[in-house]
Amino acid sequence: MILTPVLHDFKRGMLRLSTLIILALFIASGLGLTYLLRYQFLTTATPLNRVQIVSIDPSEEKLYLEMYVFDEQLNKVKGDLRFTITCNGETVVEMMKSIDGYIKIVDRIPRDTSITSSRCSALTQLTAPMSYLYSYTVLYNLSVNSKTILYSIEGASTTSLINRSTNSLAGLATLKIFRRDAELIVIGGIYTPANPYAEFDIYVKNISATSLQTLTGRSSGSTSLGVGSLPQYVSISAKDLEKLGFIRIGRVKQGIFNSTSEPNIYMNTSYLQVVIVSSTQDIDIYSNPIVISVSKVLKEVDVRMARILNTMISLIGTFTTFFPIVGLYLAYIYIAKPRSQGALEFLLARPVTRFEIYMSRALAGMITLVVASTLFFISTTISTNVMLQVSLDINSLAVLFLGLTISLLAFYSLCYFLSTVISGGKYLALSITIYLIFTFIWQIVIAIISITTLRLQQVEPVKIVEEMARNQYRSYYFNPIQLSNFYQLYTQKKYVDVLPSLQVSTVKAVEDIVNPYLVALTSILWIATPLVLGWIVFRKANLSR
């Protein structure tokens, strides 16, 4: 019997011009932001993974260039590539080639008198090995899957210029190790001009298991090398390496290689010690252990997920900041205003109890807010699904939605309580003040308090940022509108792998402050307590004018 009035009250709350306009604004801005994100996805480059060997043989005037270019998902990258060698800032060699993930150029250096300057002659100067005068630049204009356009300019490096005529060092081009599901992917390049047919074994060891391993060998004097070159004539047997805890994960030919293996035991480490050993007996070279960080192969979805998550969180943040005004207004039209006019009295003369009037209007407002936030949420989720073709997992969506709704309900509940205590214009004045405090002033005040107290306690500057974040989250327990931050944090934690590092550090810093049980309890209390208090007031309130 009470249901019809609830529906009516809901209808007039929902179909109110102000409610609809604010909701429409939010849905529109959700669509707009999603569209913007789509545009970003289509145009912004993702960092490239590049491995290259460049060498110049002045005696034969030959250039050797081998290169792999991958995106974050280790897809081959297609496009145009401009390769230049400069000397003292002047371009002495310039080549244009198209690349499809991989390129190998073994060619004569194009002779062009016009690029010969007084100080650098392409031919004469290039005969001077490893000249620090020289650098090379590679410019890309590339695309992945013909979908995303990437452009990136790679900086210069002289160390990779290997003079082929000096029949000495082997070069180790950038070595990268990735983790993808249950495999390790090793991408790198080894180049030994002396023996083009040499093969190498790659050994790795979990660096967190033991300390860094130094190997000694025949020419121990020259063993401290980094990425870029390999020592010669230091021998160690495979058995010795295995005794030291290294695992062979693959054999590669020289040149650029790309090898995969499944050493599951190292899946969770972030650093590996790597040794590359020549398997050719007569040359017998190895690299001193190199520490390589292991990065995760990000699925395409993951990369976008971080941005989607952040977009959704900022959208939800804006919604939870501004939509409480609707709740504030609903409490006004349901209780504060009719009470000040004395209109609730006539209502109470119907076959209805005071409690039913109190609850039905509270409920109508809550339904309005839930429906509004659902509409907002669904429209945002659908638009990300359609426009970006990815979506957060259902649990994260549910938790984000829950947080959003709980914030709205908690603040509405508070307003509803206020509307029973004071009515009419006074209610509006007080509730708007409280709203402003909870939304805009709160974080500023907490920040100021934090900074001053932390300064007084002489906390290190590095820690201040973290401590401030922790104080903010502590304070959210006392702020109905900011409760949603707790729920957002849950999702951020879930996607912590793909979040920018700054955000990750905040998430990590506040982790122990956000106790799910406490959050649930606080949410319930924030919604229930004002409602109960409001009833205690309303039960005895004089509804006559």
Added chain:
Amino acid sequence: MIVIDSVSKRFRKTVALDNVSFEVRNSEVVGYVGLNGTGKTTTIRIAVGVLPPDKGDVYIDGYSVLRDKKRASMFIGWVPELPIYEMDFRALDYFVYLAGYYGLSVGEARELGRKLLDEVGLGDALNKKLAEFSQGMKKRFALAVSMINNPPNFLFDEVLNGLDPQGIAFFRELAVKFRREGRAVLFSSHILSEVEGICDRVVFIHRGRIIGVYTMDEIRYRASPAIEIDLSKIDRDVFNILSKYGEPEVLNNNKVILRKPRSDTEVILSELVSRGIGVREVKRVEKSLEEFFFSLVKEAEEGR
């Protein structure tokens, strides 16, 4: 049937009602008369269950307003002194909204709303905002709403106040019609003559206390028959004779007014005539309804 049972209510220091008890039976229109601020509206608010009493209870057809409010409300209609609604609603919409509390669906409520609003004379104002309603229209609207459930009991709180002659006639006729239909109607007013024509009984209230309950006949009898007699002479004998029949008061040489006559005029006249006193003119004085009311008030004040 409405039973007001020992109701007391105080607002901070003001005692608004002090142990008020009376009843309105079926097929009866009862007047509730008192001066301004004596507690009529407070009684009625308590009776419809919108104001909790400090003590006592009200029973509507046997249902306690305190313990069984919803059922009690089903059986009573109320036209407040100054009806206040949520003013940004349109009339029919608010009617439909309120009808929801009686369990009517929107369709039913709309149909009934058109019918009842038309019956009370608001047929042209269905889509008018309640804020634009005049005082009389608001009262008519309250009446329409209170008839949603066709209740057997009605409380009219100074409904005639601020109404045009047409409106006054409308509500008077309505009260009479309700009585004919067997309903119980309480009709409050601060003017006794206003309710004279329609009430069977009148409950008098003063300063939160019931100072008398009289049938209308009784009131007329007690109040109206002051007899003004124009005599050939007035002396001690005449005065003594008249004193047997009431409270005589000499107005001038020939005129005497007999208040509270205890017999019919004919009996008094025949006695006077048989004693050889010349009676030139006999006149009934009719204005004393309010005087009766005031005398009650006066007695109550003196009795304090």
